[in-house]
Amino acid sequence: MQFTIDGSQYELTQESVRTALASREPGTINTYSIEVNGRAFPVKQALAAATGLSHDAFQSPRAQRILSALGFPVHGTREGKDEQAPTSSRARRQAIADAARPVLETGLHQRPSVFDGATITWTADTASALRRALETSDAEGTFRERLLSQLAGQTRAVVLLAAELCFLQRLPLLNVRAETKRKLLQDILDVLADGLQLPDEIVDALATPGTFHGGQGFNQQIPQHVQWLAHFVELWAQLPDQTRLEAIDDPWAFRSRTLDVESDAAPMRNSLLALLWPSTFESIVSTSDKEAIREAFAAALPGRRDGTEQHDVDRDLLALRDRFDANGDLDIDWYRSPWRDEWRMAEPNPHRRGWVMAEARHGEALSLRRQTTRPNFHSSRGSIRQEVLGAWNEQLPITDLLAQIDAATAYLVTMQVGDQIFVRSSDGIRVGEVGDLDPIRERPVTWRDPVSPADLPHAVLDILDSSPTIAEVDFLMPTPDPRLDLPTPVRLPRATPEFAERLHYEKTWLDDAIDLLEERRQVIFFGPPGTGKTFLARALADFIAPEGAMKIVQFHPSYSYEDFFEGFRPTVDENGTATFRLAPGPVRLLAKAAAENPTVPHVLIIDEINRANIAKVFGELYLLLEYRDADVALLYSPEEDFRLPENLFVIGTMNTADRSISLVDAAIRRRFAFVELHPGEEPVRGLLDRWSSANDHDVSRGALLRQLNDRIGDLDRDFQIGPSYLMGRSARTSAGLARIWEHDILPLLDEHYYGRFTRQEVRVRFGLTALVADAAGDLDPLDDTGILSERDDAASE
Template sequence: MPDQNNSLYAAAQRVVEAGLANDDSAFTPGRPVWTQTTADDLCQRFVNAPELGGSSFAEKLGRQLADAPPETIQLAAELVYLHLLAPNDFGGVAKRELLSTVLAISPQPIHVPSDLDAALDGGFGRAGTAYRTYRDRQLAWLVRFVVAWKELSSEARQNALADPWAFRDVADSIPVNSAYSQRNVLLHLAFPGTFERIASRRHKQQIIEGLAEDVPQPTGDEDRDLAALRAELERQRGDHIDFYDSDLERRWRPRSGAAGDSESELRGWLVRGANVHGRNLVPEWLAEGYCSLAYPDLGELPSGRTRSQIDTQLAEMQPDLTSKQRSIHVGVLDRFLNQMHDGDIIATVDGAKVYVGTIAGAATWTETPEHLDSRRRPVRWANADTPFTRDQLTAPTKDRLSGQMVVSTLGAEVAEFAALAGIDPDIDPTEDTPEPPANEPVVLPEPTAELANDLFVDLEWLSETVDLLREKKQIILYGPPGTGKTYLAQEIAQFLTEQTGGEHRLVQFHPSYSYEDFFEGFRPQRGSTPGTVAFELEDGPLKLLVNEANKDVTRAYVLIIDEINRANLAKVFGELYFLLEYRSRSVQLQYSPTEDFRLPPNLYLIGTMNTADRSIALVDSAMRRRFSWQGLFPGEAPVADILRRWLHAHGLPADRADLLDALNDRVADRDAAIGPSYLMNSRVGTEAGLARIWKHHIMPLLEERHIGDNVDLLALYSIDALRNGTTPHIRPRENPVLDEEIGEPPT
């Protein structure tokens, strides 16, 4: 058994031992769940009665098993568990959420043993496109496997559990039906010492082809050839090898980065050809197997030219172009000539029809009339005769087709194009292509009672806050100073990202903060020539976090914007205003006009805003509409009890909370009240410490508020005055700022 992920393999063996060696259950030992009768019932309800449509996998399964016996539901849940063990690109929180949804179908409560639950945090590799896009097919294959297994004689089952190749024969007796990945996962989990930790059939083929010289005697059997290849490489090296080790991976997948790098998977491009100088070239592309890029006046431009060289030739041949226009065209040419590689996915559209293929060679130049299609790349079109339509795409993927760029990236949505065209070898192209499944966004975990206690707030308020963030993806915590806005934002962000394996970062806005600081802009760098300065485009904190979030949409990434109202929001956010409301859409950026940019669904924003200076009134309605708002005010939940709970937890006098309540009663202004954090200091345990904090931290705030009011602050706000209950007369302010003038942000 491999050294890594021991708990994962131990969990898998528990399932195999309970369900395949016996008719038992991994979740509830002693209860017969993996029986022939139950497997047949699950097959009849789920496999033989598929439900089509755009609902999620869990929603469909819930309807299919709505009136099923508890044992059938539990068998489905244990198979889903087995399915979820493998991927490490699908976070533990998301795995548990899906598994819990399946378990909830049962009228009887079912609990996953703690050691099996812990194994969900692991995984042995990226499962691939088909594994997640066609989860129903993966599970259907597992159900068929269990049905076939239970039909075997007791002797045949014992033999298959003892002999990995006999076990594989049983697996291969089941029609694969787009479940190559699940087949490979089951083999590895059952016999990790024999079958590789490789889910993708494509990777198995690439490894054998890339390392063919080291395969002793090729048989054409992928699994046996991989086993022989491993034995030979370990003999040569004298140590255990992993095909995803960087030195080996470079040999079979030269363009890959580290294992699991998003760039090592499918890459795709949209190339437009339906209207090239008024001519539709797509029928010719499909018939002759290529795609092309025009620029008829530019002439031949060999691959390998740098962006600077392309720019120079453009400037010579088309002098009327501005530098910004040239930058856009340079990006298009560079992508077509240099960034596309063999095997990349390519898509094009002709009206409502979408055609998909794979790049099959380098860019070439062919003399043609008018040079409209002289600059070419060979393409193996996969669905030239059977195009799908735009309406079959999910909203984010359809949006990839809506831009105007002649050549643009398909981004993470490339997987859907490949799947619909049947290109991925892990998907059986002879199968009818189903409707694309509904998206499975990152699942934000529910806050725990432990977290609420640590933060001294009510669990109900904390759950509501996370739910608002889950719903809108942007939230602002607003209130007067000292109410814990920044602290709570950081703690909530840390909890969400730790639970999902993501990241959180904090930026603080101020009056001079700009779009260039926040998103992207040109910044001075030391030039190549001594004494010179060059300007390079650099990403700001938002774009840096977006780049991280795009690598794994199953993890949560949170950006905290402290004092969000201190900056000119319209200036800082720019075109991002649009994206805050329309997450599935893309825009072209101010400094990167060749890039289609969108905010990923797993990126969340938490802003904090101080209301004491009334600057909330400066937030325009467009920004207010794009955020959920959660108030933090003394005297109101959850702030009302924070100090009292904190004092109790630290064994400090409770009357400090009474003193703060009395102070805020006299302030009598919700937006100018004093927050509890000023007194959440161990020094308040003594009268001297309390007096010091009152004099140097709280009284200055009150002095600022009453400038020009001719008020005796000590007589009104001193500790003694509050304790004695004396209330001197206060002369009313002139021209008070009414709450009605400020307005209340929507909650």
């Protein structure tokens, strides 16, 4: 099959895709997957491996179409060892509807309850009795306690109906565990004398991932929701048979029946409609959210063009979905970007920002000339969106249109006078201060002298290289102009695709780590040896801070407060007399630099943080790690108040093979966020395979490392071996691999198993030859040339 991306043509066969995936570790499946040799691969990973392109070159719908044309069955669910978890918005909605069907089918058709297969529960008398029981006012305690008290002495049908309605109310909630849902229903059934247990069908249904977070309001409203459902059942049972059949076949007729219930509980009604008609009604329980979405995109509603307006929010949302995504390729989830950005984005805070624009050129004013959508002057995103959507002729894909709305909003509304713009030029990086919009929607720029790329963090350089239409960068160059010294919150940049590719990590994982560092300001990467803790810490520091704004120190048993912060050092005065002077340590020096440049992130890396007496080294800095707005008197400078600047971030590394995290000082554990890097968990687990693939190595050591760590086992989890030992060039030859095993890996295991295994027993159990032999052909065998033979690693996965 042939296809074209960015003007280049590619040709694929099913066999070429299978070959490309044979030695790769499957990535995390977010939407669609294909199965190759019993393993599930994300569709974007499959095509990236086969073409050499990045994942970003493919949208899931495009990748799905290509792989389907090649003859691969494409799945819309995550394939795993446990239950199948739907991953697309459409699949999640349908899965939860299928899970609700056993109760709704039997109830709406007035058949025996799925709970016991014999009792008909959806009758007017049963629903009326349940409503009266729920209105009992003398019951006290939690909802569960009150409900069980109210059901005591009720008929079997009433108890089963209560279980069914609680099932419908709890089922679609993402923020309630399946175990909690099961326990409530089983407690209800335990009211009955015959010890009725939850049917397997219901247990399986409750394990289905939900579709929305109910929030505090939805959870607290469960009594009212069950009351509303009981009232609905009562009215439903009194309808003529033909009316019920018509409503079962027509979503709008069914909705009319739900609106007949007095004291409307809109969230429960919206949830019930989505359970029954997932392709017609959105899985949105908040009516205000529905209206906000409709209003945000109202200009695209057909009726708005001819002067008429529709007032049915459900029909309007369905019309928007049909217009934006007629083929279902976009799999719209209104609560995710880019859709959520249009109806729930907060107004931008008035602070200085940095920007990168593809059109920006040194010496020229800024503009959006290259963008096909160039709205007029506006004061808000909403007015820009209304103008652009109102003129949309559907020739431009809706996602591209939303991207242009985002760019226009950034340029016309969010960008302010005094912001900085970064551009590449022949003599380095140019930084300019942005001026106000002129009558032709251009922004003049006051350009400054060039700066070296080393003065900028890699995050800015990555974004410059990607040439975005317009992108905000969470970085500002220090400016000598005091008029522009406005208070600016220090934000760390999000991971770029280039950064993730350099580290062979998933971008989402890196974003989470950066978010955690931004929120807590102190994190510790911990794990067994060889998991890349220090490498990751230094890479993050280089990414978020420019050269000179990072310091690294290594703790050891004799490291002290005086080494770390400040202390007296021996020196010789001008008279040649030996004396002592108070000298700052790396923390004090970095804090001073950070205070002088408050818009620039500064990073302190503490390697092997657990090898020193942490309490002694930090001293009074303990308080400042938790309270950045506090001042403390210093040990050697008591007359001076000191505080840690907001823009100083601390990254520690800790080897769990040296010392368990549980032994670290409790005060430090409270002040640092801990992030585990472990060979058995992503992102470390597949790192060696991803690195081998990115470097076009013929073989990967991933299977060999997994074999070793499986043999070490979970009991010695903190002593498993990380991939760094096998990421050097020498690991590609049998001789080099043998040296690594003999001089790096086995000595670690000798030390760990000292007193448990002899040196010989360690080699018999964990030696390279033993692993290859015991793997029964699953690992890459060594050959006589010194190079591992090229073979498929897939069998060892």
